[in-house]
Amino acid sequence: MSTLQEAPPPLATAEPAKKSPRGRGRLTPYWLLLPGLLWLVVFFALPMIYQASTSVQTGSLEDGYKVTWHFATYWDALVEYWPQFLRSVLYAAAATVLCLLLGYPLAYLIAFRAGRWRNLIMVLVIAPFFTSFLIRTLAWKTILADSGPVVHALNSLHVLDLTSWIGWTSGDRVLATPLAVVCGLTYNFLPFMILPLYTSLERIDGRLHEAAGDLYAKPSTTFRKVTFPLSMPGVVSGTLLTFIPAAGDYVNAELLGSTDTRMIGNVIQTQFLRILDYPTAAALSFILMAAILLMVTVYIRRSGTEDLV
Amino acid sequence: MTTDNSGDVRLSGISKTYDNGFTAVHPLDLTVPQGSFFALLGASGCGKTTTLRMIAGLEEPSTGTVHLGDQDVTLLPPYKRPVNTVFQSYALFPHLDIFENVAFGLRRRGIKSVKKQVEEMLELVQLGEQARKKPHQLSGGQQQRVAVARALINHPKVLLLDEPLGALDLKLRRQMQLELKRIQTEVGITFVHVTHDQEEAMTMADTVAVMNAGRVEQLGAPSDLYENPRTTFVANFLGTSNLIEAEVGTGNGDDLVLKAGGGKLILPRARCSAPATAGGKVLVGIRPEKIALTHADDAGTIPEGRNRLTGRIADASFIGVSTQYVIDSPVCDELAVYVQNVERDGRLVPGAEVVLHWSPAHTFGLDATQDIDAGVETVEEEAA
Numbered sequence: 001m002s003t004l005q006e007a008p009p010p011l012a013t014a015e016p017a018k019k020s021p022r023g024r025g026r027l028t029p030y031w032l033l034l035p036g037l038l039w040l041v042v043f044f045a046l047p048m049i050y051q052a053s054t055s056v057q058t059g060s061l062e063d064g065y066k067v068t069w070h071f072a073t074y075w076d077a078l079v080e081y082w083p084q085f086l087r088s089v090l091y092a093a094a095a096t097v098l099c100l101l102l103g104y105p106l107a108y109l110i111a112f113r114a115g116r117w118r119n120l121i122m123v124l125v126i127a128p129f130f131t132s133f134l135i136r137t138l139a140w141k142t143i144l145a146d147s148g149p150v151v152h153a154l155n156s157l158h159v160l161d162l163t164s165w166i167g168w169t170s171g172d173r174v175l176a177t178p179l180a181v182v183c184g185l186t187y188n189f190l191p192f193m194i195l196p197l198y199t200s201l202e203r204i205d206g207r208l209h210e211a212a213g214d215l216y217a218k219p220s221t222t223f224r225k226v227t228f229p230l231s232m233p234g235v236v237s238g239t240l241l242t243f244i245p246a247a248g249d250y251v252n253a254e255l256l257g258s259t260d261t262r263m264i265g266n267v268i269q270t271q272f273l274r275i276l277d278y279p280t281a282a283a284l285s286f287i288l289m290a291a292i293l294l295m296v297t298v299y300i301r302r303s304g305t306e307d308l309v
Numbered sequence: 310m311t312t313d314n315s316g317d318v319r320l321s322g323i324s325k326t327y328d329n330g331f332t333a334v335h336p337l338d339l340t341v342p343q344g345s346f347f348a349l350l351g352a353s354g355c356g357k358t359t360t361l362r363m364i365a366g367l368e369e370p371s372t373g374t375v376h377l378g379d380q381d382v383t384l385l386p387p388y389k390r391p392v393n394t395v396f397q398s399y400a401l402f403p404h405l406d407i408f409e410n411v412a413f414g415l416r417r418r419g420i421k422s423v424k425k426q427v428e429e430m431l432e433l434v435q436l437g438e439q440a441r442k443k444p445h446q447l448s449g450g451q452q453q454r455v456a457v458a459r460a461l462i463n464h465p466k467v468l469l470l471d472e473p474l475g476a477l478d479l480k481l482r483r484q485m486q487l488e489l490k491r492i493q494t495e496v497g498i499t500f501v502h503v504t505h506d507q508e509e510a511m512t513m514a515d516t517v518a519v520m521n522a523g524r525v526e527q528l529g530a531p532s533d534l535y536e537n538p539r540t541t542f543v544a545n546f547l548g549t550s551n552l553i554e555a556e557v558g559t560g561n562g563d564d565l566v567l568k569a570g571g572g573k574l575i576l577p578r579a580r581c582s583a584p585a586t587a588g589g590k591v592l593v594g595i596r597p598e599k600i601a602l603t604h605a606d607d608a609g610t611i612p613e614g615r616n617r618l619t620g621r622i623a624d625a626s627f628i629g630v631s632t633q634y635v636i637d638s639p640v641c642d643e644l645a646v647y648v649q650n651v652e653r654d655g656r657l658v659p660g661a662e663v664v665l666h667w668s669p670a671h672t673f674g675l676d677a678t679q680d681i682d683a684g685v686e687t688v689e690e691e692a693a
Contacts, residue, residue, distance in 0.1 A: 208400050208403075211394070213387040215414035217417045
């Protein structure tokens with residue numbers, strides 16, 4: 001036993017630190033949290049509680065609404081509007097896939113090949129945000145106009161025959177079809193895909209590409225086995241940032257679609273602003289939120305990104 | 310009987326000039342024979358890593374060719390070259406575990422049953438237990454061994470090592486040097502090792518090429534480079550040298566007689582790499598440990614025929630196995646002298662008048678037109 005050679009316990013030095021006047025500093029993180037927390041309570045938690053109570057109210061606009069714990073509203077809303085729910089998920093999923101297909105090559109180019117053009121391209125990616133969402137969406141009305149060059153070109157290439165056959169367009173039109181809505185969604189949410197993809201691609205150490213090449217991986221194999229797996233955090237956050245807002249969007253369906261392309265966002269908007277059936281609108285919002293939460297949870301579990309970072 | 314030369318590395322007239330006009334490597338001819346442990350030694354930015362990357366195929370040479378054995382690989386992309394690299398920062402794949410990192414090269418070449426080979430390789434580098442861990446869960450030394458295993462498992466013709474020990478602490482580095490040397494002897498693969506650490510290069514390599522500013526200054530066995538440096542850069546970069554400017558006097562046969570200050574120094578003609586014409590200048594070099602120190606009172610006991618200089622001890626530092634003196638002499642300030650601590654003379658303290666003397670056979674001569682301080686490691690370089 002050589003207890004004599006043991007170092008003295010560090011208690012002796014830890015004690016004065018506790019008593020030091022700077023002990024107040026331990027509260028600093030909480031002070032820093034306060035503004036954000038207040039913001040969340042006022043603009044997220046309170047409205048949520050208010051909406052939750054609205055969703056279980058009954059009554060009419062003339063007599064006023066009262067909380068009667070009428071949960072049947074949820075079931076009724078689901079039964080009546082499930083086609084719009086399904087359509088929202090399908091359109092959002094299609095737009096997300098398109099965003100990924102368009103955004104990944106661009107993010108890859110910016111991260112690895114752009115050189116001194118990198119910042120310029122990044123500015124161009126964000127540039128659409130400088131104009132209003134509505135104006136940009138309305139611009140697509142012009143682009144996809146029935147007599148416009150895009151529709152004309154698609155028509156003469158017989159692309160519209162194909163898309164009509166699978167039900168994305170009808171006849172010689174693109175406007176007021178599912179394709180137009182998905183195009184609008186894709187266009188509007190593309191930057192939300194590119195930015196996280198770029199961030200995670202840019203973080204990849206270029207020497208890993210060299211190492212893969214050195215270990216007999218062709219460039220395509222290097223992409224499959226090294227680059228893409230390492231960019232998964234960006235793929236996951238990019239798809240979430242695209243899918244979630246796209247599923248709840250109503251502007252694109254409103255401006256570019258028809259009554260046959262109404263998404264759940266349009267239903268909620270109509271219930272709230274035109275029919276003034278607040279309980280149904282609130283219940284639909286909560287169903288949408290629950291559905292998205294469920295899908296996102298499954299998705300994150302499946303993609304196993306937790307242990308990537 | 311023909312010897313296998315498929316592991317020869319032959320660089321002919323290879324050079325690299327970047328788009329911005331910077332020439333990292335000037336046209337260079339170099340042959341590394343099969344099975345040798347070859348070191349490219351130089352300070353950062355001397356072109357050694359660029360040379361290595363041209364062998365790996367990660368950098369395209371501006372001129373010249375790279376041959377592996379009889380095969381011209383100059384135009385082959387890295388994934389088609391029978392060469393593997395241990396990268397400076399290891400570049401392990403963070404998303405794959407240790408087993409898959411090591412198996413990566415085998416799988417890319419379409420080998421299905423990798424389990425046995427990978428396990429054997431992990432045993433060789435003593436990491437069998439860590440197979441299912443991710444790289445970030447390992448220490449620096451373990452990651453370094455994974456990087457070596459990942460390259461060696463492919464049985465490359467040539468293994469390239471780019472400062473593989475740079476990130477390790479001193480003790481671990483010494484251990485890994487011996488380990489790498491052992492592995493190299495065992496597998497018999499040609500190793501080309503890039504390093505800025507002269508001690509590392511000398512302990513590990515059979516042949517060392519000292520590079521400076523994109524050129525090979527001198528190439529040879531470590532002892533040859535150390536004993537017979539041909540440029541001031543090599544003399545100063547490999548260990549320490551005392552360089553004294555001297556005037557060439559009359560030569561007699563095999564020896565040159567030089568005048569430095571008031572005294573005469575003998576230099577064997579064969580050990581002088583500079584053209585020595587009477588009246589011209591040369592730099593006389595002598596390694597600090599070759600010099601003996603005698604107190605000025607005992608100057609008479611010094612045998613005849615040795616080169617002598619007088620001076621005064623400016624500083625003495627005792628470092629256990631030896632004592633390092635700094636001596637001011639009329640011909641040169643700050644001469645370094647290392648004396649083994651066998652029989653210490655108590656009179657050799659700062660301020661004492663001494664005679665420095667050494668065997669002429671240990672003297673070397675260099676061209677005096679060079680920068681006398683080339684290759685001296687300054688404090689800033691050390692920090693960088």
